[in-house]
Amino acid sequence: MKVGISQQELADLRAQGREAREQGHKSLPVPAPTTQPDRTAPAKPAKKAAEPLTVLEADRASKQAAADNARQAAQGLRTAADPIPTPEHHRGWVPIGEMPHEDRLNACLDGDAADKGIGRVYNRFTYCARWNLQVEYWEIDSKGVPVEKEGTTSAVWRVFGQGDAKDRRVRIFSQIEKDSVDYDWGPIDNIFVAPGVPLSLMGQCSQDFDVCGAGPGSYTMPWATWDNNPIWANWDIYNREQNSEGRDKISYNQWYVEAFTDNEEYTTLNRAETPPRLMRCDSATYFNKGKAKYPKACIFSEVTPHLTYTRGTTHHAVAEHLYIAFNQPRSTYPLLAPPGQPWPRDKKIPGKYDPVNQDAPGLHRITKKLHPDETKANKDHKDGACFKTGPQRDLYRDTGLPNGTNPGEQCDEYPFASTLEGAGNASWDFSVKSVPAKDNRVAGGMLREYYVDDRMLAWDKGLDRPAETNDRFYMKID
Known part of the structure; x- marks a missing residue:
């Protein structure tokens, strides 16, 4: 100057x-x-x-x-x-x-x-x-x-x-x-x-x-x-x-x-x-x-929004589930083909935090009030993959969790039920796992707080090029 x-x-x-x-x-x-x-x-x-x-x-x-x-x-x-x-x-x-x-x-x-x-x-x-x-x-x-x-x-x-x-x-x-x-x-x-x-x-x-x-x-x-x-x-x-x-x-x-x-x-x-x-x-x-x-x-806005789950903490089981989903997707349920049959492709599970890649596939928030159809689809596919119940049960009869959830545990799904990429989205694959109910509640509470703390806007299909312009976030596993 x-x-x-x-x-x-x-x-x-x-x-x-x-x-x-x-x-x-x-x-x-x-x-x-x-x-x-x-x-x-x-x-x-x-x-x-x-x-x-x-x-x-x-x-x-x-x-x-x-x-x-x-x-x-x-x-x-x-x-x-x-x-x-x-x-x-x-x-x-x-x-x-x-x-x-x-x-x-x-x-x-x-x-x-x-x-x-x-x-x-x-x-x-x-x-x-x-x-x-x-x-x-x-x-x-x-x-x-x-x-x-x-x-x-x-x-x-x-x-x-x-x-x-x-x-x-x-x-x-x-x-x-x-x-x-x-x-x-x-x-x-x-x-x-x-x-x-x-x-x-x-x-x-x-x-x-x-x-x-x-x-x-x-x-x-x-x-x-x-x-x-x-x-x-x-x-x-x-x-x-x-x-x-x-x-x-x-x-x-x-x-x-x-x-x-x-x-x-x-x-x-x-x-x-x-x-x-x-x-x-x-x-x-x-x-x-x-x-x-x-x-x-x-x-x-010039930051990659993400939520961190940490293994070895009060939500360890959920953090471990996501870690496996990102790094060993072939070991997760539902399978892409019944046991003994070759898979048609590898699983592609979105949302892994990669701050140097602006094109990494992320997650988009949805709400029950704004997105009733997507929310119901996520629940129906999760129920089919976890419990072999609901309208999608036949789709997961041979590929979902073999024995459902264990006593005292809940079915954890990823991508989350509150995302467009959840179990009901045919464009992405998902993972379900039986985890302790306490871990699932803690992780779910963290996610709900995160949506507010990082001002995560919900999916709006009316935006120009919605796949690009809608708010998206990622998960980091420590």
């Missing part, structure tokens, strides 16, 4: 520096931090808005970014004593305040990915990034032409985001990392001029106002204040419901934060901008936990 300083302002700053030195100060006094945005800051210069994004375009871009980011993160080697924090530790929505949620902030920034690529989409409700910011300051003449470089100010610029589950917005926070500012203006100007130069930060929406909006205005403080200021600037990026698609009113837009030095005495030649990031918003009415309802939300 390059900034022009008028000759008069530069002279005034140096005069203030001389006066401070004569009074015995080691530097100019640091102004007190402010928590309020500078609403008198100049409006942003005209910039062409980015084109609106269709759900198809944004979904493809989100999947590509998630895969690229996963590949980049996998290249960073860590020791066994320094594990990569997982989003399972902080899943779901938390209320948004005037400051970042501290646990989420620390967890998100505690990883190399925050300093690389697009930053870190820790989970669908949490984003963070850390950038190295360099600003060149030039003296400009009366015509605004840069004539001489005065110095460079460098700092670490942090951005943090929280998605909302009650409104169509995300809140973006930003600050200059404490004690990260470094001045290269010369011995005297480093102390008495550069720290007093103002810096503004402002959150922006990339698309036109009819798609999204950002507010409030810029936060402006001298560099020295930013360097010692624990307060985070924040902006809400709102998404307009009227420009949306499908049953759940889905819409995507991009956002970014920019840095500049602009007022009557300064002219920013090139504003610094964080890379634009995607957010997805919806107005789905079927999300709730108990009496709490979450009718609208915005999430960070």
Whole structure:
């Protein structure tokens, strides 16, 4: 970023520096931090808005970014004593305040990915990034032409985001990392001029106002204040419901934060901008936990959504079932041919988590209310494969579980009954297994919570290219 300083302002700053030195100060006094945005800051210069994004375009871009980011993160080697924090530790929505949620902030920034690529989409409700910011300051003449470089100010610029589950917005926070500012203006100007130069930060929406909006205005403080200021600037990026698609009113837009030095005495030649990031918003009415309802939300979409089941825990039997289904599908029931007969093909069971493959076949959520036919088909085929009962019993007479379920156990099916890829979907194969009832209840509860915590939208056949644009998720087995 390059900034022009008028000759008069530069002279005034140096005069203030001389006066401070004569009074015995080691530097100019640091102004007190402010928590309020500078609403008198100049409006942003005209910039062409980015084109609106269709759900198809944004979904493809989100999947590509998630895969690229996963590949980049996998290249960073860590020791066994320094594990990569997982989003399972902080899943779901938390209320948004005037400051970042501290646990989420620390967890998100505690990883190399925050300093690389697009930053870190820790989970669908949490984003963070850390950038190295360099600003060149030039003296400009009366015509605004840069004539001489005065110095460079460098700092670490942090951005943090929280998605909302009650409104169509995300809140973006930003600050200059404490004690990260470094001045290269010369011995005297480093102390008495550069720290007093103002810096503004402002959150922006990339698309036109009819798609999204950002507010409030810029936060402006001298560099020295930013360097010692624990307060985070924040902006809400709102998404307009009227420009949306499908049953759940889905819409995507991009956002970014920019840095500049602009007022009557300064002219920013090139504003610094964080890379634009995607957010997805919806107005789905079927999300709730108990009496709490979450009718609208915005999430960070550039991540591969997944739920983790862990062997050796309270849901071990279900985790082991899925592990076998993914890695030894020929050993699972129902068989694809009766015993002793050759199989026509191998089983293909979807939903295995593979973060670097944006085309991996995933799972799509369904609900009893929105998808009664698919839900009934899943139950009928599960009953046939597990118990040889129901309208599909003859189909599984020789291929289903030989002895049904054991005492004290239940029939566990995968893909889940609450997915389009469940037992009733002819496009995919499935697996059933007798597991302890307790393990099945725990795993089922985790899945129901996951749907809310990761804002997993239900299948909508009315979307453009529904196989691509509908929300999909994966299962990771530890």
